[in-house]
Amino acid sequence: MKSFFTLVFIVLSSSSFATEQAEQLFNQLKPSLYQIKLIDKASGEKSSIGSGFQISKDGILATNYHVISSYALHPKKYRIEYLDSKGNTGSLALQSVDVINDLALVKREMDSISSDDVTFFQLAQSAPHKGEKLFSLGNPHDLGMIVVPGTYNGLKKESFNQRIHFTGSINSGMSGGPVVNKQAEVVGINVATSGNSIGFLVPHDKLNSLYQDFLQAPPESIEQQMAAQLTANQNKLMSAILNSPWQAKPLGKQGIIPIIDVPFIRCWGNSNADKADALILTAVANCSLDENTYLSSRFYTGSMEIEFRYMQAKDIGANKFYHLYQQQIAHAGAGNRAGKDNVTQYQCHHDLVMPNNQTINNKIIFCTRAYKKFPDLFDVLYLSASIDKNKQALVSHFTIAGVNQKNALAFTRKFMEAVSWN
C-alpha cells in the first residue's frame, strides 16, 4: 500500500512538473512566436494561417513553405503579415525557401529601438534522443498560441526526406511553429500530422543549413531557387533508385516483375482469388513513394507510383479476355495533382515493343507533360500491356512526378527490361 502511494505521488509530481515546465518555457518563448497570415490583397482578408518563430536578431522568422506557398507562386496576389504575442501586426518579406523540406524564411521589419531587447530561438546543436520530452508550439486553428508536450520518436522510418516522428498532437495552423527541448532549443519544425497524436517535424539541421545558405548568398529569385531544389532532389531520388538493386519477383503464374529494394518505396498486394465468379483472375502489386512535395494546394510533385497487374482468363476465350483487358488499361491517370496553371496537357506515344530479353511482347504507352514554371521538369506516365499470350496478361505501369528527361528515360529503359515472362 505504501509503495502504491509512492508511485502515485511520483506520477503526480512528474506530471505537475511537466506542466510547470511547459508553462515556464511558453512564457519564456512567447515573445519570439508569431502567427503568420497570408492576406489576399483584393479582399483584404486572410486566406491561410500558420505559425513562425524568430531565429535571428535581425528579424528572420522561420516557418513552413506551405504556409506561404501561395505568396511564393503568386506574389502579386498576396501579402504576408505577422501577429505577435502582444497583438502587434506588421508585414513580412519572403527571403528564402526549401520546398523539399517545407521550410521558408521570412523577414520582419525591425525598428531600431526595440532591437536591443529582442529575443529569438536558438537552434539545438544535436538531435534529441529517443523518448526525449519535446514541446511543440503554435497557433492551432487560429485559437491562440499553445504549447503541446510530446515525445521524440526518432526519424520516420522509410522516408526519403527525413522527418521526425513526434508523438503529440499537432493541428493545422501550428504548421511552421517550433518544437523545442527542455533547454528551449529548437529541434524541429511542425509540418504534418497523420492524426491520433502522430505528428511529423522537419529536423532542425535542415533549417540550420537553409539559414546558413541564406546568410552566405540569398537567392536571386524564389522561383529559380525552387527549380534548383526540385531538380537536385529528383536527381538524388532517381540515382538512389537507379543504383539500388532491383529484385526480380514472380507475379501470378508466370510474370516476372522488378521490386526496387529501397526502404522509401513500399509495396502492397491484392488479388481477386476469393471471387469465384470473376471471369479474370487478377493479382496486383502496388509500390509507391509515400511522400510528395507540396508546391501549392493544387500542385504536388515528387511522387512515384508503380503498379503491376497479372491477369489470367478463367472460362472465357482470348477475344473476350482481350476486350476486358483493354478496358482495364484504358484509364490510367496522373499520380500527382496538377492543374492548368502548372503543367501542360499530356502528350503520348505508343508502340509495340519487345525488350532485348525477347521474352515478352508489349504494347507500350508513354506520356509526358512539362512543368510551366520549372522548365526541364516533367510528369511521366508509362503503361505496358503484354500482347503475346492468349489468356494471360502482364501490365506494368508507373508514374513519376517532377523528373527530368534523362532520369525519366533511364528509369523507363531499366523498367522495360525488368518486366518479363518466366
Place this chain on the structure above:
Amino acid sequence: MELTKEEFSIKEVVAKELIIEEINRNHKLLHRHKLDKPSINIGRDYHNDIILADPHVCPSHISIDFIDEQWQITDNQTVNGTFVENIKEKKHAANQHIVCDGDVISLGKSQLRLLFSDHTVEATVAFSPFESFINLMRHPLALFISITFFTLIAGSIIYFNKPIEVNFSQLLVPAIGMSLGFALWPAGVALVSHLSKQDARLMAQLGVSFALFNLMWFSDILETIVTFNSSSDTILPMLATFTSVILAFSLFWLNSYIGFHMSSKRRIVVSASITLLLFGGSYLIQYSKQPDFNPRPNYNATIMMPSFLFTTSSNVDEFIDNSSKLFDQTKQEALSE
C-alpha cells in the same frame, strides 16, 4: 407544191396537240392531259376540258385557242387573273399570250405547264451498276442474312465487353434492339420518300442499309487491327477513318438513289452534306465536350489477341528515342505560354 401541202398538214397535226400538265408548287407532276382540239377550256365548272378543283379558279377561267398556227391564251376576266411564269421573262398577265413550249401558267393557286408534243425529253437514264447490287440486297433471303449477320456482330460485341457472365437471352435482347434501332434509318428514309410522292421501296432501303452497316462493322474491325499493329507515328489509322467516311457517304448516296429522283450532281451534294453533318457534327460534339485542361493523358489503348498481331515490334532503343521527342514537344508547349 404537193410536197409543201403534205408538210403543212403534218405540221398542223403536230401543232394542234397540246400537252397540259398539272403541277404542284415544286413543279412536280400531278396530272397530265394530252388534247388535240383547236380550243381548250380550263376552269372549275364541269363543262371544261380540264377541271380544276382550286377554289381560287373561276368556273370558266381561261381558254387556249389554236389561231394562226399558234396557241393563244384568253383570260375570261377572272377574279384572280392568270399569269405566265417563264424562266426567261418576268411574271406577267397571260391574257392574249402566245404559248411557247414549256410555259408555266398559274390560275388561282394552281399551276399548269404547257408543252408541245415535239418537246424534247431528257436522255434515258441507264440503270446504274448499283441497280443489280440493290436488287440482290432487297431479296428477302439476302435481307434476312444481312440483318442476322448484323445482329450476331452486335451480340458478340456486347458479349465481349461485358465484364460479367452473361447468358444467351441477355445478349439477344439488346442485340435485336440494336438491329431494330438501326432499321429506323432505312425505314425513315423510305417513309420520307413515300411522303414526297415517290416509291418507298422499303425492302431495298433495308437491304442496302444493312449491307452497308455490315461493311461498317468490318471497316471498324479493320481499323482496330490497323491501330493495334501500328505505332502512334503512322497515319494508317487515319486512312481507316477515311474508309468509314467513304462508307457513310456510299450509304447516303444509295439511300437517295433508291428513294428519290434527282440529278446525279444533286445526289452527290446531298449525300456529301449528310456525311459532313454526321462526322463534322460528332467531331464538334466531342470537341465541345473536351475540357479546357485534361489532367489525364489521352492515349490509344487498343489491344487485340495475339492472332491479330502482324507486325514486328520495335526494340527498347527505338521506343526510348521516340519517347524522348515528347519531352521537347511538351517543353515547347510549356514555354510558349
